[in-house]
Amino acid sequence: MAGVRRLILLRHGQTEWNASDRMQGQIDTELSELGRRQAKDCAPDMACRDLVHIVSSDLKRAHDTALAVSDHAGLPVVTDPRLRETNLGEWEGLDHIQVDTMHPGARKEWRMDPTFTPPGGESKLEVGARALPVVHELFNEREDWPGRTILLVAHGGLIAALTAAVLELPPANWPALGGLANTSWVQLSSHGPSFERPGWRLDVWNAAAKVAPDVL
Numbered sequence: 001m002a003g004v005r006r007l008i009l010l011r012h013g014q015t016e017w018n019a020s021d022r023m024q025g026q027i028d029t030e031l032s033e034l035g036r037r038q039a040k041d042c043a044p045d046m047a048c049r050d051l052v053h054i055v056s057s058d059l060k061r062a063h064d065t066a067l068a069v070s071d072h073a074g075l076p077v078v079t080d081p082r083l084r085e086t087n088l089g090e091w092e093g094l095d096h097i098q099v100d101t102m103h104p105g106a107r108k109e110w111r112m113d114p115t116f117t118p119p120g121g122e123s124k125l126e127v128g129a130r131a132l133p134v135v136h137e138l139f140n141e142r143e144d145w146p147g148r149t150i151l152l153v154a155h156g157g158l159i160a161a162l163t164a165a166v167l168e169l170p171p172a173n174w175p176a177l178g179g180l181a182n183t184s185w186v187q188l189s190s191h192g193p194s195f196e197r198p199g200w201r202l203d204v205w206n207a208a209a210k211v212a213p214d215v216l
Contacts, residue, residue: 005190005198006149007135007166009159010046010069012061013038014182021096025088025121028059035061038183039068042208046151046185047072052144055134056153057083065183066153077153082134085155086127089120114164114174124174127158128165135166139195156180163188166200180206 013035017024031039046069056066058079066077091099099107103119110116114124122130131154138150154162160177163186169176180186184206192199 003146005139005145005147006050007188007190008046008149008151009163009186009188010042010065010151010153011156011159011180011182011184012057012059012065012153013042015061018182023088023091023094023096023099024061025086025092026059026084027092029061031061031064035182036064036068039065042183042185043068043072045208048149050148051075051151052148053138053142053150054078054153055080055083055138055150057081057085057155057158059084059155062153062155066151069151069153080134082130083152083154083158086124086157086161087121089118089122091118091121112175114161114171124157124161124164125171128161131158131162132165135162136195139190139198159186163202163205167202168200177205184208 013031015024015029015035016032017029019032051073054066054070054073054075055078056063058081062083063077063079070077096107110118117123134152138145142150156179159180163177164174166188185204185208186206187204189201189203190198191201
């Protein structure tokens with residue numbers, strides 16, 4: 001395992017909007033009291049001995065979750081706006097019932113079709129394309145990554161799209177990666193010989209969590 005690159009993708013802790021099924025998207029919401037506890041509780045496990053780098057979405061709910069891990073790991077948090085949640089356009093700020101009333105069937109189509117774009121927002125394919133260069137840059141620039149772990153702290157929709165993009169899944173198979181619960185995590189590992197042949201594997205999905213009731 002000496003040359004294996006391990007990538008952990010951690011979803012942020014709960015927000016009040018998560019609890020009330022409101023569509024956050026890129027609105028910069030705060031962690032709830034429960035969400036702050038979740039971040040502190042998961043931090044010791046995320047701050048593994050071989051962790052060498054932490055990158056977070058610049059939205060507060062993800063960044064504050066990352067800072068909880070940082071406190072345990074003794075590593076700084078680098079923020080990257082490319083790890084922001086899906087831009088949900090006109091859906092942002094609405095709850096599920098409101099979206100379903102205004103656009104009947106649209107949320108189901110959005111779950112099933114990664115090319116579907118919420119009004120004024122971005123598709124899952126666009127989200128994956130936005131975030132994938134983050135992983136590519138880390139692969140090329142972090143010479144200390146082989147045999148160690150890098151942690152990305154982000155959002156459910158972003159993590160699902162990025163995972164599908166890293167694994168080069170056909171778009172028709174993207175819906176197989178379902179919702180993530182708050183502070184649940186995904187693990188990918190690269191076993192290949194080079195950037196051109198990274199040999200990515202999905203090791204863990206939605207770990208330490210129940211199946212999420214929401215989709216982001």
